Amino acid sequence: MSSTKKSQIPRLQQQLLDWFDRHQRVMPWRAVKGKRPNPYHVWLSEIMLQQTTVVTVGPYFMKFIGKWPTVHDLAAAKLDDVLAAWAGLGYYARARNLHKCAIAVVEKCGGKFPRMVDELLELPGIGPYTAAAVSSIAFDQPAVAVDGNVERVVSRFFAIEEPLPLSKPAIRAGAAKLADGVERPGDFTQGFMELGATVCTPRKSKCPLCPWREDCAARKLGIQEELPRKLPKAVKPVRYGKVYWISNAKGEFLIHKRAEAEVRHSFTHFDLVLDIWSGDTKNPALEQSVWITAKNLDDYALPTLMKKAIRLCMNGKTKTA
Ligand code: SF4
Structure with a gap:
């Protein structure tokens, strides 16, 4: 990591922002250029995107903002209606927490999402990643949101060879170094994630299209496809459950x-x-x-x-x- 000097950081930041300005994908929760994003939309999309792809989330996001256009509407909804609208996205704890969080935002924060990471962390269902993503994307605060895409970009850019999850502190430090003092934190966060999702992909990364190709340590060493390394997974235990099926003569x-x-x-x-x-x-x-x-x-x-x-x-x- 030492090979990237502090003086190089502003240039790297500008390169990523320029690339993001040109290549960002259109997404229903993204603000149009020159407008601030709606914090409710940013939060909703971030919760939905946990363990779910952008393609799957799109229609669900549209359905939710159609039914409940504001956080007040979502807070006033019945939990069963929220769970029914969520059906198919999986991980139902996310939907329960989504509803709890909307109620907390209305009751404790006057219907406005807090701007800062530590305040966001007080809300149900919001962990360090989501707090940083909402704070930076919705409010342009200098918070560093490290998701799987960012982990991959950083571990390759700095050629961090230590396997995940042991390398997480080094990756966080690397991400913070690259984001330090950036002028448009929200766009930088999105650009970082977008680079990992579309260019610095898990397999067959498209290095010739990357704005950081000249400075990327893994590319220089030719080991980008091998990174990030991962510790072997523990064998998944099998759990057993029982289902009781009770039907009546009417076929119900x-x-x-x-x-x-x-x-x-x-x-x-x-x-x-x-x-x-x-x-x-x-x-x-x-x-x-x-x-x-x-x-x-x-x-x-x-x-x-x-x-x-x-x-x-x-x-x-x-x-x-
Ligand atoms: S040069 Fe290649 S490996 Fe390095 S950050 Fe860019 S896409 Fe990823």
């Missing part, structure tokens, strides 16, 4: 909203969470259960895993007790 089946009652217990290698279920023979349909048919299945925000289970059950591929 019973779905039940998960109760808030749960017991958590830590074992050495994993945490176990038990949902507590109860019922009696006089009233087998629990209070929150509802009989539905295949036709109105889409009215309920069921996770992909549950949809797979339902398909199997409907095809009669079940064990009987």
